[in-house]
Amino acid sequence: MTILLTWPEGTWPAVSFVMPVLNERPYLADAVAAVLGQDYPGETELVLALGPSNDGTTELAEQLAATEPRLRLVHNPVAHIPVALNLAIAASRNPVVIRVDAHSEIPPGYARTGVETLRTTGAANCGGIMAATGRGPYQSAVARAYNSPLGLGGGAYHGGTEAGECESAYLGIFRREILTEVGGYDESVRRGEDWELNLRIRERGYLVWFTPELRVTYWPRDTRKRLSKQFWSTGVWRGDLVRGLATRTPLRFFAPPALVAGLGASAAVATVDRVRPLRGPTRVLRAAHLVPLAYAGFLALVAGREEGSARQKALLAEVIATMHLSWGAGFLSGVTRGGGQTVDRSRH
Known part of the structure; x- marks a missing residue:
């Protein structure tokens, strides 16, 4: 050094x-x-x-x-x-x-x-x-x-x-x-x-x-719309950076996209299960539903640790979910398609 x-x-x-x-x-x-x-x-x-x-x-x-x-x-x-x-x-x-x-x-x-x-x-x-x-x-x-x-x-x-x-x-x-x-x-x-x-x-x-x-x-940012736009664009460009710097990217950056992927898998399994119920070994796919359950528990834990009214705690949980999901979805877009012309429009 x-x-x-x-x-x-x-x-x-x-x-x-x-x-x-x-x-x-x-x-x-x-x-x-x-x-x-x-x-x-x-x-x-x-x-x-x-x-x-x-x-x-x-x-x-x-x-x-x-x-x-x-x-x-x-x-x-x-x-x-x-x-x-x-x-x-x-x-x-x-x-x-x-x-x-x-x-x-x-x-x-x-x-x-x-x-x-x-x-x-x-x-x-x-x-x-x-x-x-x-x-x-x-x-x-x-x-x-x-x-x-x-x-x-x-x-x-x-x-x-x-x-x-x-x-x-x-x-x-x-x-x-x-x-x-x-x-x-x-x-x-x-x-x-x-x-x-x-x-x-x-x-x-x-x-x-x-x-x-x-x-x-x-x-x-002071509104849900602005916050989600900011975190989406930040996630996109982090994903774009990872395309060339994956081995030098801290592991914590991969948590939100993994969450989004897990929630997507749970939704897909639920859709298939409704159309044609899973039977036999395929029922193991229902384990994907553990992701939304675990994340809901995580949000409840975070909110419960904070001081304030029930409304303030619920709003905090909503904000954290907005951050994680917007950033994670943006990351997946960036890592698969690159940053392209994505810009942060949260202040426009």
Whole structure:
């Protein structure tokens, strides 16, 4: 593992924040304020890569930029996140690049902690916790699902407590020279672009580091329709990545597609059994019905562990099922047909 040379103690390299933006008017002003209000001793700038929004986001961004010299805008007509990030990085100037999102808010000491982490570890990239939070019943339930290891799985950035080497970093605080060396974000990967980029960084022998002190407030999707669209597209592109990276993909990513396949098998067996009842050895196929029974038990267990009313618990179970099934179905589509022209339309 290559440990990179670092900046002398007491010096603070200039930092460029880069933010892809599409239809984020309700969140953009707070996200920008959180970046520009950083308690960081060095020079900072923020570059927004503006997609073709239809909710007034671009007009708001222009208003903000008109009064803030540290804020600059670039346009991203194709709307894809990796393209937006590469455009913003190309337009930025500083040796440390910090990815931020309009759907997130970073704490005041985020940049300081991130640069200090790069300094002390010699890492090429570092990140921390995605601390999901919500407004209203549905978004709050989605946030609880994000923050539960039984909702999104075992990624460190959903609830890790120990600092250390990791496979991918949430958002990311990068050394510019490493981004340049590995070629930036792969613009053919529409979702999961962060995981793919960090894989290339690690394959070059560099360190990717997780530290729980880097805690970011994340506002997840706030309706069932938006959530299912987001997780479908994410699943599709994860499946597409697996086509070439199956042996380097953590096993937890295969759980949702296995669930969807099992539920599909149960439905198929039930249909056949109704048309022509299974007899003899073929009755063993009814074992497929254990999948929906086991999953229902899993959802009941997860909901039962959560505090709140019966309605809140039921909503949490529904949200987790939406995440798992949308992601798993998307994964199966991606692994069999590729990503194609699939895009995340949850913010359109």
